[in-house]
Each structure stands twice: as C-alpha cells, then as structure tokens.
Amino acid sequence: DGGITQSPKYLFRKEGQNVTLSCEQNLNHDAMYWYRQDPGQGLRLIYYSQIVNDFQKGDIAEGYSVSREKKESFPLTVTSAQKNPTAFYLCASSLGGFNQPQHFGDGTRLSIL
Amino acid sequence: GESVGLHLPTLSVQEGDNSIINCAYSNSASDYFIWYKQESGKGPQFIIDIRSNMDKRQGQRVTVLLNKTVKHLSLQIAATQPGDSAVYFCAENYNNAGNMLTFGGGTRLMVKP
Numbered sequence: 001d002g003g004i005t006q007s008p009k010y011l012f013r014k015e016g017q018n019v020t021l022s023c024e025q026n027l028n029h030d031a032m033y034w035y036r037q038d039p040g041q042g043l044r045l046i047y048y049s050q051i052v053n054d055f056q057k058g059d060i061a062e063g064y065s066v067s068r069e070k071k072e073s074f075p076l077t078v079t080s081a082q083k084n085p086t087a088f089y090l091c092a093s094s095l096g097g098f099n100q101p102q103h104f105g106d107g108t109r110l111s112i113l
Numbered sequence: 114g115e116s117v118g119l120h121l122p123t124l125s126v127q128e129g130d131n132s133i134i135n136c137a138y139s140n141s142a143s144d145y146f147i148w149y150k151q152e153s154g155k156g157p158q159f160i161i162d163i164r165s166n167m168d169k170r171q172g173q174r175v176t177v178l179l180n181k182t183v184k185h186l187s188l189q190i191a192a193t194q195p196g197d198s199a200v201y202f203c204a205e206n207y208n209n210a211g212n213m214l215t216f217g218g219g220t221r222l223m224v225k226p
Contacts, residue, residue, distance in 0.1 A: 042216035090156050099145035100212050104156030
C-alpha cells in the first residue's frame, strides 16, 4: 500500500544529543513537510521541501535541520540547540503545485530523558 | 494513546445525531481548505477539501460549507458514529507560491453511545 512511514514511533533524547527522525513515502509525491504538534495547539511547520535537493524553513525551524537527497525521504534532525524538543512530530507529503492535500504519517513522539 | 490536545474545544453528540464542527479562518486570500481527522496516537487523516470557488462540497456522510463573507468553514457529519470520535482540524492554504497550510487549533468530537 502507498503511504508515509515515520520511525521510530517513540524516541528519547539525552541532553546535548542530536536525534534524527525518519520519514519515507512511496506516493511519488514531490513535496514533503515536517510539523510539530504540542498539546492544545495546532500543527506548526518546521521545514518543507518542494523538490529533491531543495528545502525551506517553516515557522519554527530553529534547532532543527533536514535533508532531501532522495524524493522518497525527508529526515528531520532535532539538534541540541532545540531547547524544548518534547513534542509529537508529523511528516506529510503532497503532489507538487497548488491546492493539493497533504497526507500524513503516524508521527514520532520525542521525549527528553 | 497520544494526547493531541489537552484543552481543546469539545463537541459531545449522541450516536446517530448529526455533528457540526466550525472553524474560523484568518486569511481572506486563502483559496483552499481542508478538514482532517486525528485519532489518538495517529497522524491527521484527510477527510474532505474545498476550493474557494465553491460554497459546499459533499462526501460520504460529510459536507463542508464555506462562507467567504465571514471567513467561516464548517464540517457536517451525518449520523455520527462512535468511530467518528477524534480531534478535527481545519487547514487553509495561505501561500499560493507553494502548498503551505495553516492549521486551526482543533475540536474534539465525542460520540456518546
């Protein structure tokens, strides 16, 4: 089945440690996105990529980094510079162009040890 | 399971009744809108979308209404079932240079048997 796979489901980070969240899609979508979700708040955009080898900062990019070396993959690294990393992280993808629905994976829950 | 919102507005309905979930959007230039359903511990699931050249669109058991005059969007669910219990988000496209979405804070729908 086509879809978006995020791994791991749960992740724990020690102080000063970088961690990388995986996102893979087999929908042949050009665009991919990373969001952060906190309790009581809507989704906030971290980074997005409209095409391979290109990505742009979203609203809350500080303390995060991404790469887009393959169309299918858009990993997110939460660096030690992100002082409040505990959240639910969601990856999405969509067809290129305007007004296309974004389709989401089932998220990674990141917590601090 | 994952808590996606601890202090969300909540709508409680009886099984079999119709549900109406409302959303006020912010940008009068937005021209594309989506409703998502999010169950605990999962990513948002696409329900239905609507473009600004329409004021109503129907799907299976769901209807979305768009009132551009007052910047209001609603999702109607017919014959609500226990499986409809979830958090519902509206999203608007705010940047025609890409496919960026701005998400509302969400409404929790609880269906009483």
